[in-house]
Amino acid sequence: MSNTAVAHEHHAEHPGGIWRWISTTNHKDIGTLYLFFSLLMFFVGGSFAMLIRAELFEPGMQLMDPLFFNEMTTLHALVMIFGAIMPAFVGLANWMIPMMIGAPDMALPRMNNWSFWLLPFAFLLLLSTLFMPGGGPAGGWTMYPPLMLQTGMAFPFVIFAIHLMGISSVMGAINVIATILNLRSKDMPLMKMPMFVWSWLITAYLLIAVMPVLAGAVTMMLTDRYFGTSFFSAAGGGDPVLYQHVFWFFGHPEVYIMILPAFGIISEVIATFSRKPLFGYDSMVYAIASIAFLSFIVWAHHMFTVGMPLAAELFFMFSTMLIAVPTGVKVFNWLATMWRGSLSFETPMLFAIAFVFLFTIGGFSGVMLALVPADYQYHQTYFVVAHFHYVLVTGAAFAIMSAVYYWLPKWTGHMYNETLGKTHFWLSVISVNVLFFPQHFLGLAGMPRRIPDYPVQFTDFNMMSSIGGFVFGASQLLLVAGVILCIRGGKKAEARAWEGAHGLEWVLPSPPPYHSFSEPPPASAIWPHPYRAD
Amino acid sequence: MLIKLLRSALRGVMCMGLTLLPVLAFAADGDMPSDINMPQGVTPISHDAWWIHMFAFWVCVGIGVVVFGLMIWSIVFHRKSAGHSSHHFHDNIYLEVTWTIIPFVILIALAIPAAKGLVRIYDTSEPDMTVKITGFQWKWQYDYLQDGFSYFSMLAADSNKASRLDSGIDPASVPHYLRDVDHPLVVPVGKKIRLLITADDVIHSWYVPDFAEKTDAIPGFVNQAWIKVEKPGVYRGGCTELCGRWHGFMPIVVVAESWDDYQKWVAAVKAGGGAYINPHTLQPEQNGSPVVFAPAELNFNAPTTAAVASVPAPAAPASRPKKSKAPVAKPAPATPAPAVAAAPALTMQTAMTRGKQVYDQNCAACHMPDGKGNEAMSVPAIAGGPIPNGPLAAHIALVLHGKGIMPAWGNILSDKDLAAVITYERNAFGNHTGDLVQPAQVKAAR
Amino acid sequence: MSAEAAHASGHYYVPHGTQWPIMGSIGLFTTVFGAAIWLEDMVFGKYLFVLGLLIVLGMMFGWFGTVIRESEGGMYNAQVDRSFRWGMSWFIFSEVMFFGAFFGALFYARVFVQPWLGGGSNSLFTNLVLWKGYEPAWPSNGPANVGGDFEAMKATGIAALNTLILLTSGLTVTIAHWGLKEGNRKKLCWFLLFTVILGFSFVVLQAHEYIEAYTKQNLTLASGIYGSTFFMLTGFHGLHVTIGAIMLTIILLRALKGHFRPDHHFAFEAVSWYWHFVDVVWLGLYIFVYWL
Numbered sequence A: 001m002s003n004t005a006v007a008h009e010h011h012a013e014h015p016g017g018i019w020r021w022i023s024t025t026n027h028k029d030i031g032t033l034y035l036f037f038s039l040l041m042f043f044v045g046g047s048f049a050m051l052i053r054a055e056l057f058e059p060g061m062q063l064m065d066p067l068f069f070n071e072m073t074t075l076h077a078l079v080m081i082f083g084a085i086m087p088a089f090v091g092l093a094n095w096m097i098p099m100m101i102g103a104p105d106m107a108l109p110r111m112n113n114w115s116f117w118l119l120p121f122a123f124l125l126l127l128s129t130l131f132m133p134g135g136g137p138a139g140g141w142t143m144y145p146p147l148m149l150q151t152g153m154a155f156p157f158v159i160f161a162i163h164l165m166g167i168s169s170v171m172g173a174i175n176v177i178a179t180i181l182n183l184r185s186k187d188m189p190l191m192k193m194p195m196f197v198w199s200w201l202i203t204a205y206l207l208i209a210v211m212p213v214l215a216g217a218v219t220m221m222l223t224d225r226y227f228g229t230s231f232f233s234a235a236g237g238g239d240p241v242l243y244q245h246v247f248w249f250f251g252h253p254e255v256y257i258m259i260l261p262a263f264g265i266i267s268e269v270i271a272t273f274s275r276k277p278l279f280g281y282d283s284m285v286y287a288i289a290s291i292a293f294l295s296f297i298v299w300a301h302h303m304f305t306v307g308m309p310l311a312a313e314l315f316f317m318f319s320t321m322l323i324a325v326p327t328g329v330k331v332f333n334w335l336a337t338m339w340r341g342s343l344s345f346e347t348p349m350l351f352a353i354a355f356v357f358l359f360t361i362g363g364f365s366g367v368m369l370a371l372v373p374a375d376y377q378y379h380q381t382y383f384v385v386a387h388f389h390y391v392l393v394t395g396a397a398f399a400i401m402s403a404v405y406y407w408l409p410k411w412t413g414h415m416y417n418e419t420l421g422k423t424h425f426w427l428s429v430i431s432v433n434v435l436f437f438p439q440h441f442l443g444l445a446g447m448p449r450r451i452p453d454y455p456v457q458f459t460d461f462n463m464m465s466s467i468g469g470f471v472f473g474a475s476q477l478l479l480v481a482g483v484i485l486c487i488r489g490g491k492k493a494e495a496r497a498w499e500g501a502h503g504l505e506w507v508l509p510s511p512p513p514y515h516s517f518s519e520p521p522p523a524s525a526i527w528p529h530p531y532r533a534d
Numbered sequence B: 001m002l003i004k005l006l007r008s009a010l011r012g013v014m015c016m017g018l019t020l021l022p023v024l025a026f027a028a029d030g031d032m033p034s035d036i037n038m039p040q041g042v043t044p045i046s047h048d049a050w051w052i053h054m055f056a057f058w059v060c061v062g063i064g065v066v067v068f069g070l071m072i073w074s075i076v077f078h079r080k081s082a083g084h085s086s087h088h089f090h091d092n093i094y095l096e097v098t099w100t101i102i103p104f105v106i107l108i109a110l111a112i113p114a115a116k117g118l119v120r121i122y123d124t125s126e127p128d129m130t131v132k133i134t135g136f137q138w139k140w141q142y143d144y145l146q147d148g149f150s151y152f153s154m155l156a157a158d159s160n161k162a163s164r165l166d167s168g169i170d171p172a173s174v175p176h177y178l179r180d181v182d183h184p185l186v187v188p189v190g191k192k193i194r195l196l197i198t199a200d201d202v203i204h205s206w207y208v209p210d211f212a213e214k215t216d217a218i219p220g221f222v223n224q225a226w227i228k229v230e231k232p233g234v235y236r237g238g239c240t241e242l243c244g245r246w247h248g249f250m251p252i253v254v255v256a257e258s259w260d261d262y263q264k265w266v267a268a269v270k271a272g273g274g275a276y277i278n279p280h281t282l283q284p285e286q287n288g289s290p291v292v293f294a295p296a297e298l299n300f301n302a303p304t305t306a307a308v309a310s311v312p313a314p315a316a317p318a319s320r321p322k323k324s325k326a327p328v329a330k331p332a333p334a335t336p337a338p339a340v341a342a343a344p345a346l347t348m349q350t351a352m353t354r355g356k357q358v359y360d361q362n363c364a365a366c367h368m369p370d371g372k373g374n375e376a377m378s379v380p381a382i383a384g385g386p387i388p389n390g391p392l393a394a395h396i397a398l399v400l401h402g403k404g405i406m407p408a409w410g411n412i413l414s415d416k417d418l419a420a421v422i423t424y425e426r427n428a429f430g431n432h433t434g435d436l437v438q439p440a441q442v443k444a445a446r
Numbered sequence C: 001m002s003a004e005a006a007h008a009s010g011h012y013y014v015p016h017g018t019q020w021p022i023m024g025s026i027g028l029f030t031t032v033f034g035a036a037i038w039l040e041d042m043v044f045g046k047y048l049f050v051l052g053l054l055i056v057l058g059m060m061f062g063w064f065g066t067v068i069r070e071s072e073g074g075m076y077n078a079q080v081d082r083s084f085r086w087g088m089s090w091f092i093f094s095e096v097m098f099f100g101a102f103f104g105a106l107f108y109a110r111v112f113v114q115p116w117l118g119g120g121s122n123s124l125f126t127n128l129v130l131w132k133g134y135e136p137a138w139p140s141n142g143p144a145n146v147g148g149d150f151e152a153m154k155a156t157g158i159a160a161l162n163t164l165i166l167l168t169s170g171l172t173v174t175i176a177h178w179g180l181k182e183g184n185r186k187k188l189c190w191f192l193l194f195t196v197i198l199g200f201s202f203v204v205l206q207a208h209e210y211i212e213a214y215t216k217q218n219l220t221l222a223s224g225i226y227g228s229t230f231f232m233l234t235g236f237h238g239l240h241v242t243i244g245a246i247m248l249t250i251i252l253l254r255a256l257k258g259h260f261r262p263d264h265h266f267a268f269e270a271v272s273w274y275w276h277f278v279d280v281v282w283l284g285l286y287i288f289v290y291w292l
């Protein structure tokens, strides 16, 4: 039918060179931009982490001034969270969501372009602070006042950089929602959407709800510093802890923003390589929704030691613990999906399995942290650092790597080099545990976070951790090699690159056409599931 | 180095086998607690924390064994390469309800002891004594409210020196590297001690692992906590809230003594005329800032004091948030050191020696040991700087009252130390004003 | 392919390359860079700031211009229209959350911080040790009387008048919408005009209120937590009213030029949603900032 064709005249005709990338409104181009940006930022943030680990290799100050160390810690986290993990997920959303729901592109393509093109400017602002008098931000990624107010000239730059990142994320999220709700093939009801699409739909709501709150928090800090307001000063009737409440009201949903899309990815990958339909689809959806809901009422578990009233401590302890239930449902469903399947272990599956193991370990330490009397010991020690790197690195980052290997054949039309991929996996998974597991012990033995130097009793585990870190960092060069090689050539990928794969993206050829579905796909491509009886 | 590495690797392997071993290692000294596990500690709260930690840990191990066990089973036996073909089931409501309910029940089992422990932590009523703790960038102030004296506690000089960039000193050769202070907090064992914790500038957090005591020090607010130390000993911890450049360098040392020894120490401090008394030797110590006395008008808790609310009006705090320009509720600032007899005059030589000590202890952190200042932090240089080479009165005023991130040292140091350090600054680092400042001048300028 | 499988909307609309976003990014970058160095006392930041705003404005003209041309040119179908609707509603939701942060700060300061400073809950010693004799109160500029004594805002007077104005303007914009849907362009234009006038009167009155506050009541942004929350909340709201009024003006001009059809006028609706949102926020402000 002619009227189902995409309404544009010049088909694959787009400007070449750099202007193509600057002016593009194509979801694949923008997805690619996001993914490369994220990779770049992963290396920038990773280099900061390498400096941190190098300074912590031995007791005594070897390499840098303590203030610079604090800058590294702060920027490492900001760059990793806002520059590496979040843009990677947005990039995957851009690439995959239109293909998975049978759409030609994102719903608001021009705004899509803007969402991306704010990011380089935001990070230019953020990273330029390193060269300013007074140095970069050094108050930790949580930026608590009054300490943060002591920042030098960098202060307003950091705040405005956060504003820009916030605008970018909110626009990106709006786009995702509009795309999913409005451009979905009419043969695909909500409860038959791929799990990755579901996870992103809910993540997008979280983003829209909390990014503006972060903007509000840093804006109050800005006016406290320059315009004499007293939000965070007791003398004027404010409270430094108010900032923490507002920040964590953003901050806790933020950590789920970094894990929910990962859950979606893992659900896709495990089902594919188990050659089975996902177990408990409905409960998976409800679990994501309950996690998202709960994430709004647990924020003060980051603040158990600030001296809140007892009732508040109890409330936040109980609500936090509850999150283990829906998360447990997800883990058990993945397990049941694998159970009596026909498993094969290509690189994406290896990363997915490692995800389930290691994320669960991170989740366990999360539940331990939720127990307040014990958190009095764990809080602000390396136990917390170990917890969140298990959920963030072996959780979010591993899921992203799994996704990259999983969809690379689709994107490039070539299979990646499996040997290289597996080498990358095994090096990573071993070294990352050498890197982060000992940090549990350091924390339990009382080593605080955010310190550039430490008592000698902590030396051994720090050395181990640093060595693990260097190996893990170096292994990531294999990821880059794998991606570049795959772009440049390799075995031709079929449309359905993986035997067990299902879903609309595998109906399109590899690589897919510039506009994914210029015609709505046939219902038969969506349903029934190739491995499902009904 | 290699051996060290091997050793740590080996220990790492052992730790991972921790799941099978009860954790015992624990040293009473507190400096070398178990390297891999939370200390059981020496307070009721620390026992709670340890118990809850171990309980939660074993619960997680249990769940882990089941979940990971099944996964490994599946990985091994349901492989395609082993010829397993897939079954296409995808729902089972009974199963799903079961694995929703079981974790819920487990969580309740965890929540109950945790809630009990939490209630205990919050019960600061009926203490035997109260100590007020104030965090500064980067030191602690301990204020014995009912005995009416206070002093500062900061990183010990040898650790400080060794921790400098390129100091050339092996940290391992420094006793208690980064875990030692000039003036430890001294407390009696077996008494319930209420801690009132606050901060002067930014947020700090007072943490001693063996007490499971970690409470944030928030400027403008006072948090309460309590400890009851069971065993005499030396317990070490540090600041655990990022508070700026030297956050990692503001340790905490607590000496817990028998009630008798503690009483002797208090008496000695009161008799000491401003010198800090070493709790072990009961000898006065000359290093660091002096003990400051304030009238002990308040009686926060004579050992029998019952309800908190019946507390008589407290004394003025020695430190207040800097911002309060405060017409409203500002109590008169504490007069430092009224009990210290007029300090004897200084000679140039005594002033310079003492001045250097005071400088290294207090000023070098920001103005740097070589007096070159720190551009990155906008800290001006002493060497050749306009203030140390300018009018004397302005110099004294600045040091006394502070400005921006420069603290008001008048509240912290004695007249004598101030006089010495100002003299030192005006005659060291290539400055040659020749001025010799006397304590009386400082006093007059207050 | 069967007709049922085809999209109800007929076809997808996919725009091609655009220069506006990059212009917007450069504009925003210049704006915030200028603002940052201005705040750090470098006066030329001012000029960068203004330049940046101009670039952003130019971008908005260009971008909206393109969209309007495409829309009036009939290139958009119902599906595109729906995308815009989703976009606008979630944008407004994000704005609600932004205001939520400041309302949250207000509640927190009033409900928790004041009693704590007065020794309530587990903060007895906060009062005994640090702020002896301080009695919780609202309005408050804190125990240190930051900014000096001031006279707080009243729920009567300008605030009440402004409430009336905004509520009325919500009504007039709705009547204008009816006019548009009935195809009664006169009604549309007149009532839009009323709305615009009411909107700008609100802004003028609020400016007057601010001037009074600064000159007569000694109530400033630096008047402790009361001044902070008052000016930040009403200030951001006022900014939104201003933007809304400008957008209404543009809609009015477009209506006068004959844009919009009874069944196709998303831009009008978007602006009126925005206007109602601003209205609702004001109600919250009136109740919690001026009245209670």
Ligand code: HEA
Pocket (backbone or CB within 6 Å): A142, A255, A256, A258, A259, A301, A302, A320, A321, A323, A324, A325, A327, A328, A329, A331, A359, A360, A361, A362, A363, A364, A365, A366, A367, A369, A370, A371, A375, A378, A379, A380, A384, A387, A388, A391, A392, A395, A396, B063, B067, B103, B104, B106, B107
């Ligand atoms: C992706 C990010 C991510 C995720 C998913 C999580 C998940 C969780 N986190 Fe974590 N967290 C962070 C990122 C994340 N966290 C970060 C970045 C910080 C530090 C911030 C900073 O200070 O800088 C932090 C800090 C943090 C703290 C504060 C610690 C402190 O500072 O003192 C707490 C306390 O409660 C906590 C708890 C939890 C809990 C209960 C979960 C739960 O969601 C985990 C649930 C999962 C499981 C439990 C495993 C699977 C479940 C089963 C197999 C079922 C059966 C299990 C049981 C019955 C136990 N986290």
Ligand code: HEA
Pocket (backbone or CB within 6 Å): A042, A043, A044, A045, A046, A047, A049, A050, A052, A053, A073, A074, A076, A077, A078, A080, A081, A085, A139, A140, A141, A142, A385, A389, A392, A393, A397, A435, A449, A450, A451, A469, A470, A471, A472, A473, A474, A476, A477
């Ligand atoms: C979002 C995710 C994220 C990710 C992916 C990471 C990844 C890593 N983090 Fe991250 N980290 C955080 C989020 C993250 N972190 C947060 C939120 C904090 C808290 C900050 C705060 O306290 O405010 C933190 C804090 C933090 C600390 C504590 C600092 C302190 O308290 O002072 C440490 C210390 O070891 C650390 C280490 C690492 C390491 C080694 C990696 C590695 O996984 C990185 C690996 C990647 C690379 C190394 C880059 C790629 C490779 C190259 C550049 C090639 C060259 C390298 C070599 C040849 C070696 N991180």
Ligand code: CUA
Pocket (backbone or CB within 6 Å): B135, B136, B138, B203, B204, B205, B239, B240, B241, B242, B243, B244, B246, B247, B248, B250
């Ligand atoms: Cu004081 Cu950290």
Ligand SMILES: [Cu+2]
Pocket (backbone or CB within 6 Å): A251, A252, A255, A299, A301, A302
């Ligand atoms: Cu959290």
